[in-house]
Amino acid sequence: MIKKQYLKETAIAATQQKGSASNNQKEVAKIQSWLNLYAVTNPAAGTATGIDSSFGPGTETAVKNFQKAKGLPQTGIVDSGVFAALCQPMVNAFKSPVAGTGLRELIVNTAMQHLANAPFELVIKGQSNSGPWVRAYMDNNEGTEWFWCMGFVQTIIDQAASQLGKDFRTLMPLTYSCDTVGTTGISKGLLSRVATVRANPSIVKPGDIFLVQKTPNDWFHTGLITAVHGDLFDTIEGNTNTDGSSNGNGVYKRVRNFQTSKLDVFSIQPLV
Missing domain, CATH: 1.10.101.10 (PGBD-like superfamily/PGBD)
Incomplete structure (x- = not known):
């Protein structure tokens, strides 16, 4: 890793x-x-x-x-x-063997393995977004300003890709910024925009990354897509909560409606 x-x-x-x-x-x-x-x-x-x-x-x-x-x-x-x-x-989350026949399945199963071990942030000296899990996902960074949803996403992809001897940085730079991944997706032709996703959801696959759009070139939350059915994405997300916040307290499995939410999707296919 x-x-x-x-x-x-x-x-x-x-x-x-x-x-x-x-x-x-x-x-x-x-x-x-x-x-x-x-x-x-x-x-x-x-x-x-x-x-x-x-x-x-x-x-x-x-x-x-x-x-x-x-x-x-x-x-x-x-x-x-x-x-x-x-x-x-x-x-358990980082070291237990993860089964999977390919990168996409490994990403989903790795995310599930982390979810099962209840990653959660702490408030330390008045600073939210702190504690061992946040530091693990954010490379020792922590504190209120360190939103950790992208750190979670990249950690999961890194852990899964490393099992196959792959370096996730060939797909995107190591970053904690949704905007950096979004703009990377645009420049590489890997980002499907809201309208495209809504019109043709079959292009979205498990293991891809969703980005919640604030404006067409500004994203404020992210997570991993684990399944697509109907108008819905099943997701696993860090730094969220039961309400789907972009600054929540843990890792959660959620359901997001891509017909009513502005979700762009970054494809991991070149790494597969």
């Missing part, structure tokens, strides 16, 4: 524990982040805690609660084994 930030999000350099002089603030914040992400899918576990880079009694208690939930000894100490359990969802 080209995008390898996930490796840093799934490892700590040394054991971290309450009051230790050898604690590393970045490592502690990473632990606190994963404790909060566990709380997103397990709200009764008691692992939600402040993300302040300090391993105090609150973090220790949250760690013990996590250990209890996972059937581990309740030491309150985070060694490599405990941290591996904390970040297991990301390891």
Whole structure:
């Protein structure tokens, strides 16, 4: 893979524990982040805690609660084994084998694998669009201004293409910008515009990228198309929510009506 930030999000350099002089603030914040992400899918576990880079009694208690939930000894100490359990969802998303007979199927199945592991953003020090998943998709960038929908799309395509020994950057530049991908699609003749998609939806295939159009040359959200049926696209999108926001909080499977929404489609066919 080209995008390898996930490796840093799934490892700590040394054991971290309450009051230790050898604690590393970045490592502690990473632990606190994963404790909060566990709380997103397990709200009764008691692992939600402040993300302040300090391993105090609150973090220790949250760690013990996590250990209890996972059937581990309740030491309150985070060694490599405990941290591996904390970040297991990301390891599953990025490292578990993905089946598929071609790039399009691999893209869809890779997106489904990420979706199954509940990628979610956190608010850290008042900044949304933050946390391990965002940094993994955005190459260590995070914060309110870092919308991460394109980072998600390119990470999925990168992961799928790498299984076939392909470099997604031959299709489009590494970017976090919908506009950059849209203009690249225009220049390469790979972008089907709204009217064309509505008139001939059969040109759209699973694994292609939709871009939500603000104006003909300005796009503000993106995601992956997993299926086409009737007037609808099934999609998997990052940085959205149940309302289809362009600045939501996680990865969701959605349905979008391309007859009523302004959706351009970028074809990945040259990479296939």
